[in-house]
Amino acid sequence: MHPAYVIYTSGSTGTPKGVAMPGGPLVNLMAWHATVIPGRAGTRVAQFAALSFDASAHELMSALFTGKTLFILDAETRRNPADLAIWLERNAIEELFAPDPVLKVIYEASTEQQRELPVLRDVIQAGEALTADESVHSFYRSQPLCSLHNDYGPTETHVVTAYTLPRDVARWPTSIPIGAPMWNTQVYVLDAGLRPVPMGVSGELYIAGAGLARGYLGRAALTAQRFVACPFGTPGSRMYRTGDLARWRSDGVLDFLGRADEQVKIRGFRIEPGEVSAALSSHPSVGQAAVIAREDQPGQKQLVGYVVAAAGASPDGAELRRHVGQRLPEHMVPAAVVVLEALPLTANGKLDRRALPAPSYGTAVSRAPRTAQEQILAELFAEVLGLEGVGPDDSFFDLGGHSLLATRLVSRIRSTLGVELSIRTLFEAPTVAALDARIDASEAPATALAVLLPLRLRGTRPPLFCIHPGGGLAWPYAGLLRHLPPDQPVYGLQSRNLNDPTHHSAAIDAMAADYLDQIRTVQAKGPYHLLGWSLGGLLAHAIATKLQDQHEVVALLAILDSYPVRPEVDQPQSTDQDILAVLMEDFDGEPIDLGEGPLSFARVKEHFLTRPGAPLASFDGDVLERMFANLRASPGILQTFIPGIVRSDVLLFRATLVEKEENLRSPDAWQPYVKGRIIAHDVACQHGRMMRPEALARIGPILAAALEQTRQTMTSSTEELLP
Numbered sequence: 001m002h003p004a005y006v007i008y009t010s011g012s013t014g015t016p017k018g019v020a021m022p023g024g025p026l027v028n029l030m031a032w033h034a035t036v037i038p039g040r041a042g043t044r045v046a047q048f049a050a051l052s053f054d055a056s057a058h059e060l061m062s063a064l065f066t067g068k069t070l071f072i073l074d075a076e077t078r079r080n081p082a083d084l085a086i087w088l089e090r091n092a093i094e095e096l097f098a099p100d101p102v103l104k105v106i107y108e109a110s111t112e113q114q115r116e117l118p119v120l121r122d123v124i125q126a127g128e129a130l131t132a133d134e135s136v137h138s139f140y141r142s143q144p145l146c147s148l149h150n151d152y153g154p155t156e157t158h159v160v161t162a163y164t165l166p167r168d169v170a171r172w173p174t175s176i177p178i179g180a181p182m183w184n185t186q187v188y189v190l191d192a193g194l195r196p197v198p199m200g201v202s203g204e205l206y207i208a209g210a211g212l213a214r215g216y217l218g219r220a221a222l223t224a225q226r227f228v229a230c231p232f233g234t235p236g237s238r239m240y241r242t243g244d245l246a247r248w249r250s251d252g253v254l255d256f257l258g259r260a261d262e263q264v265k266i267r268g269f270r271i272e273p274g275e276v277s278a279a280l281s282s283h284p285s286v287g288q289a290a291v292i293a294r295e296d297q298p299g300q301k302q303l304v305g306y307v308v309a310a311a312g313a314s315p316d317g318a319e320l321r322r323h324v325g326q327r328l329p330e331h332m333v334p335a336a337v338v339v340l341e342a343l344p345l346t347a348n349g350k351l352d353r354r355a356l357p358a359p360s361y362g363t364a365v366s367r368a369p370r371t372a373q374e375q376i377l378a379e380l381f382a383e384v385l386g387l388e389g390v391g392p393d394d395s396f397f398d399l400g401g402h403s404l405l406a407t408r409l410v411s412r413i414r415s416t417l418g419v420e421l422s423i424r425t426l427f428e429a430p431t432v433a434a435l436d437a438r439i440d441a442s443e444a445p446a447t448a449l450a451v452l453l454p455l456r457l458r459g460t461r462p463p464l465f466c467i468h469p470g471g472g473l474a475w476p477y478a479g480l481l482r483h484l485p486p487d488q489p490v491y492g493l494q495s496r497n498l499n500d501p502t503h504h505s506a507a508i509d510a511m512a513a514d515y516l517d518q519i520r521t522v523q524a525k526g527p528y529h530l531l532g533w534s535l536g537g538l539l540a541h542a543i544a545t546k547l548q549d550q551h552e553v554v555a556l557l558a559i560l561d562s563y564p565v566r567p568e569v570d571q572p573q574s575t576d577q578d579i580l581a582v583l584m585e586d587f588d589g590e591p592i593d594l595g596e597g598p599l600s601f602a603r604v605k606e607h608f609l610t611r612p613g614a615p616l617a618s619f620d621g622d623v624l625e626r627m628f629a630n631l632r633a634s635p636g637i638l639q640t641f642i643p644g645i646v647r648s649d650v651l652l653f654r655a656t657l658v659e660k661e662e663n664l665r666s667p668d669a670w671q672p673y674v675k676g677r678i679i680a681h682d683v684a685c686q687h688g689r690m691m692r693p694e695a696l697a698r699i700g701p702i703l704a705a706a707l708e709q710t711r712q713t714m715t716s717s718t719e720e721l722l723p
Contacts, residue, residue, distance in 0.1 A: 004057075019217075028184050030065045041067035081109035084106055088106070095122045107135055123147070126152065150162065150165065156213045183210070189201075189247060199249070206240065212240055277289045286307045287309055302400060384401070449494065456488065464530075464556075466532070466533075467536035470534055483701060516546055527553040534562055542644070556648075649676035
């Protein structure tokens with residue numbers, strides 16, 4: 001049979017292998033597919049895979065052989081999950097083929113954009129082991145008419161087994177199998193002697209039957225090595241040795257257990273580490289090289305290179321990654337390259353893979369962010385990369401980022417700052433500082449100043465709503481993200497006048513009513529989680545009283561160094577000088593010396609808006625004026641507010657570094673206004689620095705534990721109500 005196509009896959013020697021696939025296996029595959037996912041004439045199918053990937057043949061032929069309509073993606077949309085989610089909805093796509101890591105970022109983008117994709121009926125995953133975390137469960141719970149199919153098959157055979165998950169997500173198995181053989185296909189799980197292993201025992205997977213390729217184009221020896229005689233079939237029949245480990249389950253389906261050899265799959269691409277090692281070794285500064293796949297963070301499998309310097313040379317990791325990138329595709333470039341004095345060896349003289357050290361992705365922060373926007377970008381970098389901290393001058397890709405994480409980062413930046421960025425922009429400006437500079441001032445987003453600021457949209461937990469302090473911005477709450485569970489949505493509430501110059505400061509009761517309306521657009525029913533710092537603490541308390549008056553549950557009310565005003569105590573009147581000093585410290589972290597003479601608004605405005613790295617350089621001067629006006633109006637707003645009484649507990653964080661001992665307020669100040677418990681925690685910081693990393697290191701874990709406790713309590717209460 002003549003080949004229908006030749007597709008190249010990775011080779012261990014640095015020479016890719018051309019898999020020659022005849023037409024017969026494809027006809028068999030299409031006939032089987034039409035019974036599993038029949039569809040109707042005109043069914044809309046996305047052509048997602050690149051033509052160099054064998055999945056593209058499945059997409060093209062499954063559509064064209066059965067009269068379906070094929071919609072072709074452009075490369076830029078394929079790389080951008082937010083744009084892809086829009087494309088899927090706009091084109092009413094009903095069938096989608098994509099590997100598991102890609103699907104996850106599509107699910108996240110759809111959730112963040114609140115796109116339900118109601119006509120999507122079948123999603124086919126292949127090329128990577130399928131894992132279903134809570135974000136996947138959540139997506140399919142909201143899509144009860146959509147089926148998820150887990151296909152398995154190497155390039156040398158195409159799809160050979162498949163498993164369709166139940167539409168009821170509650171019935172999904174914890175470990176998702178790769179299923180049973182398709183039509184005219186035989187699958188064997190064998191030991192080293194080519195003997196079938198018992199059910200439940202691990203063995204190497206061999207494939208025989210109608211799905212086999214002819215072999216490797218022009219490489220007879222390699223073909224004979226991988227396509228071997230089949231002892232279970234007719235004389236002359238062959239079977240393909242996959243190198244994958246599997247086991248039979250009692251229900252007749254297969255579990256995939258990983259690779260038997262050194263070959264790995266990264267983000268759906270099969271990679272021979274030897275090919276990457278060969279590329280590293282071709283650099284003149286490298287004497288020896290080894291490459292392995294590491295999974296130092298769950299679900300984040302990455303290539304890591306290890307090199308030993310050539311005589312007299314000093315290899316540089318960043319330069320070596322660029323060198324590999326000029327010779328191999330992006331998915332084969334190591335996330336990090338570690339320089340060693342010598343490669344560790346076992347007693348037998350082989351590479352001791354277990355002794356290779358974990359790479360350091362540069363979590364030491366060289367300097368603090370200079371701008372509020374830099375701060376948020378740094379938090380988003382750290383969140384997506386799973387790091388404790390990221391400095392403004394650290395490169396996303398040198399920290400372990402790759403193309404799929406890049407799409408997630410672009411999506412998070414879009415949802416948080418309202419900025420439209422392409423993946424190309426991130427490649428061109430991979431540091432926080434460079435990306436911050438690329439955000440054009442004329443496009444300074446309304447989203448970033450909107451009343452409702454989404455800091456993290458995705459997640460299945462009830463959102464945490466964080467109400468702004470006196471200046472009006474909720475951006476500082478971005479520092480909480482790294483301390484909270486990854487499935488915890490977080491929103492900020494910001495002063496309306498930041499984006500609406502006609503709006504003037506109102507009483508706390510009116511502001512609370514306005515913010516509650518905003519909260520209701522995200523969460524219509526409780527339980528609600530509220531947090532407020534400074535003025536925001538009193539606003540959070542006021543919102544909580546309004547919610548309970550509407551018979552809603554407030555599961556968490558967290559207050560950061562905020563207290564009711566004491567009418568019997570004269571309130572000190574802040575001068576403009578005091579307010580300007582507070583404003584500067586809020587953004588710069590330390591009081592700034594602008595030279596001799598008193599502070600003036602003009603000098604502070606110049607400091608914030610025109611100097612290099614100015615904190616509010618992406619906005620105009622009116623924003624600073626409104627923040628100043630908010631701070632000046634706050635004391636008057638506080639003095640006219642009398643809190644109601646909340647029936648829930650209050651989690652109170654108290655800043656203990658005060659100028660005078662009498663200024664340290666007691667948690668008992670809240671007692672007349674709280675019927676529940678007041679759970680107080682002291683934080684060794686000043687009031688204006690509660691969103692600094694050192695303070696958040698104490699606040700964050702306590703807040704995360706409180707959120708988890710409320711989740712468990714609400715879950716238990718719900719279960720008790722079930723019949």
